[in-house]
Amino acid sequence: MSFFLQFMIDVLSLGGAYALMALGLVIVYGILRLVNFAYGELIMVAGYTMYLTSGSGLPWLVMAAVAVLMAIMAGIATDYIAFRPVRAKSVTAVLITSFAFSTLLQNAALLFISPRPRNVPLPEIFSETVQFAGVITPARNLITIATAVVMLGLFSWLMRHTVLGIAMRAAATNFTMARMLGVPANLIISSAFAISGLLAGVVSMLWIGRVGAVVPGVGLEPLLIAFIATVIGGMRSLQGAVLGGFLLAFMDITLNFTLPQDLLKFRDAFTFSLVILILLWRPQGLIRGPASGQRT
Amino acid sequence: MLEIAGLQVAYGAIRAVRDVSLTLAEGELVTLLGANGAGKSSTLMCIAGALPAAAGAIRLEGQDVTAARPEVMARRGVATVPETRDVFPDLTVDENLQLGAYTRRNDTKGVAEDRTRMFGMFPVLAERSSQPAGTLSGGEQQMLVIARAMMSRPRILLLDEPSLGLAPTIVNRIFEMIATLKGSGLTILLVEQNASKALEVADRAYVMRLGKIEAEGTAAEIAAATDLKALYLAG
Ligand SMILES: Nc1ncnc2c1ncn2[C@@H]1O[C@H](COP(=O)(O)OP(=O)(O)OP(=O)(O)O)[C@@H](O)[C@H]1O
Ligand SMILES: [Mg+2]
Numbered sequence: 001m002s003f004f005l006q007f008m009i010d011v012l013s014l015g016g017a018y019a020l021m022a023l024g025l026v027i028v029y030g031i032l033r034l035v036n037f038a039y040g041e042l043i044m045v046a047g048y049t050m051y052l053t054s055g056s057g058l059p060w061l062v063m064a065a066v067a068v069l070m071a072i073m074a075g076i077a078t079d080y081i082a083f084r085p086v087r088a089k090s091v092t093a094v095l096i097t098s099f100a101f102s103t104l105l106q107n108a109a110l111l112f113i114s115p116r117p118r119n120v121p122l123p124e125i126f127s128e129t130v131q132f133a134g135v136i137t138p139a140r141n142l143i144t145i146a147t148a149v150v151m152l153g154l155f156s157w158l159m160r161h162t163v164l165g166i167a168m169r170a171a172a173t174n175f176t177m178a179r180m181l182g183v184p185a186n187l188i189i190s191s192a193f194a195i196s197g198l199l200a201g202v203v204s205m206l207w208i209g210r211v212g213a214v215v216p217g218v219g220l221e222p223l224l225i226a227f228i229a230t231v232i233g234g235m236r237s238l239q240g241a242v243l244g245g246f247l248l249a250f251m252d253i254t255l256n257f258t259l260p261q262d263l264l265k266f267r268d269a270f271t272f273s274l275v276i277l278i279l280l281w282r283p284q285g286l287i288r289g290p291a292s293g294q295r296t
Numbered sequence: 297m298l299e300i301a302g303l304q305v306a307y308g309a310i311r312a313v314r315d316v317s318l319t320l321a322e323g324e325l326v327t328l329l330g331a332n333g334a335g336k337s338s339t340l341m342c343i344a345g346a347l348p349a350a351a352g353a354i355r356l357e358g359q360d361v362t363a364a365r366p367e368v369m370a371r372r373g374v375a376t377v378p379e380t381r382d383v384f385p386d387l388t389v390d391e392n393l394q395l396g397a398y399t400r401r402n403d404t405k406g407v408a409e410d411r412t413r414m415f416g417m418f419p420v421l422a423e424r425s426s427q428p429a430g431t432l433s434g435g436e437q438q439m440l441v442i443a444r445a446m447m448s449r450p451r452i453l454l455l456d457e458p459s460l461g462l463a464p465t466i467v468n469r470i471f472e473m474i475a476t477l478k479g480s481g482l483t484i485l486l487v488e489q490n491a492s493k494a495l496e497v498a499d500r501a502y503v504m505r506l507g508k509i510e511a512e513g514t515a516a517e518i519a520a521a522t523d524l525k526a527l528y529l530a531g
Contacts, residue, residue: 182370
């Protein structure tokens with residue numbers, strides 16, 4: 001029983017973080033049909049904001065709020081700098097500009113801060129452990145689960161009960177029709193990037209909280225995780241992204257528990273093999289999403 | 297109210313609309329007829345701002361809107377019902393209607409009234425209001441798209457083949473509804489394949505062929521023209 005509980009906490013906390021990462025990527029993909037390769041750098045921006053404000057003496061929550069805000073701004077900046085100028089021209093152009101923007105931000109961190117890890121402030125509670133029902137687990141895991149629940153709840157409320165959210169769902173299936181009803185294209189796209197930044201910022205606090213330091217390449221792994229999770233879950237579906245995140249975490253944790261010690265360093269190879277199997281079985285991902293929809 | 301002069305629309309090298317000039321006076325129901333591929337839908341989508349004009353001008357109440365984006369046209373009171381019957385399939389019927397009222401979303405009271413009115417006009421939509429629109433039948437989807445367009449309280453309605461692929465009884469209902477809308481003073485541009493039905497409700501008509509206006513006149517004149525069938529079949 002306590003083993004099962006331990007396992008569930010591990011899956012849910014890792015899965016919660018993965019799901020938020022995936023959602024931040026797919027919200028933009030759903031509307032533009034383009035992967036934002038600079039997504040990982042939003043996580044990086046939030047991390048470095050924490051590092052830069054660490055001397056300020058502000059309470060941790062305030063610093064974290066500033067960091068998330070910076071990630072949101074960086075998300076909107078991605079739209080204005082990398083996407084909007086070339087959006088109407090070609091898919092290739094946007095892919096290249098989003099790569100370029102990603103590299104630009106990473107190099108800025110290398111140049112102006114440092115290639116070496118920089119410590120970020122962590123609240124006390126992140127390093128504490130809690131014990132209950134025979135399980136010992138870092139408090140961070142429970143915080144991650146709670147944060148994921150709150151963020152997913154907030155996100156789903158936004159998408160279902162606000163005009164903006166409904167318009168975004170509409171734009172994801174038929175952008176032109178949504179525009180013909182008066183929904184401004186730029187508003188929808190900027191909102192998608194802002195939400196993406198919000199999710200990236202929140203994930204950043206949890207993700208960087210695991211190691212307590214930030215490096216210029218910190219965003220690469222989350223980008224990869226988000227990408228794999230959305231591919232498994234279905235690139236066209238928000239629920240799919242969440243499902244994919246939890247499933248990927250489930251595979252990772254199961255392998256952690258079952259693989260013998262000397263195979264554990266090849267865990268990712270096992271995970272990717274499973275991903276390939278899933279994709280052979282369901283090339284479109286687990287949740288197919290709406291059928292129609294053209295790129296804008 | 298709406299004036300189009302020398303309009304051209306191209307898809308790459310394909311010139312779908314070569315020369316279209318037409319006018320739409322306030323409260324008028326004008327129908328645009330023509331064979332498959334004549335360029336009717338392209339003309340309509342270009343007016344709606346969803347396709348760029350290669351040449352020519354579109355004026356709305358005297359103002360040039362040739363390059364206006366679709367969201368701007370919607371804000372100016374032009375509602376479009378495309379041929380492809382574009383409900384948002386994974387949004388509920390209610391959410392579809394709510395988005396129809398996007399341009400006047402702050403007028404909650406008026407929107408609620410209109411919603412009730414639309415449900416009165418299309419009882420089937422009321423029954424299905426919390427169902428995803430993608431699960432509706434073709435006829436129901438067509439009703440939803442028209443109701444959605446009406447939610448913006450448009451001044452001009454662009455309707456592209458509302459009868460396409462529907463059973464005769466439903467076609468009759470849709471045409472009754474178009475007549476009702478016209479009666480309420482709405483200005484309508486109706487694209488149709490079903491020429492006889494369209495000419496029954498229309499004030500005036502234009503006939504398109506190969507991207508150009510081939511004939512124009514009152515509905516009666518066009519209906520009486522003996523070469524109407526020939527025009528159609530000639531493609
Ligand atoms: N997306 C597109 N790309 C290339 N060519 C197109 C496209 N859409 C339409 N066309 C071409 O433009 C021409 C006019 O098409 P349009 O849809 O405007 O005709 P239509 O009069 O509405 O025909 P129908 O009665 O069949 O709906 C046709 O030759 C069509 O093949
Ligand atoms: Mg057509």
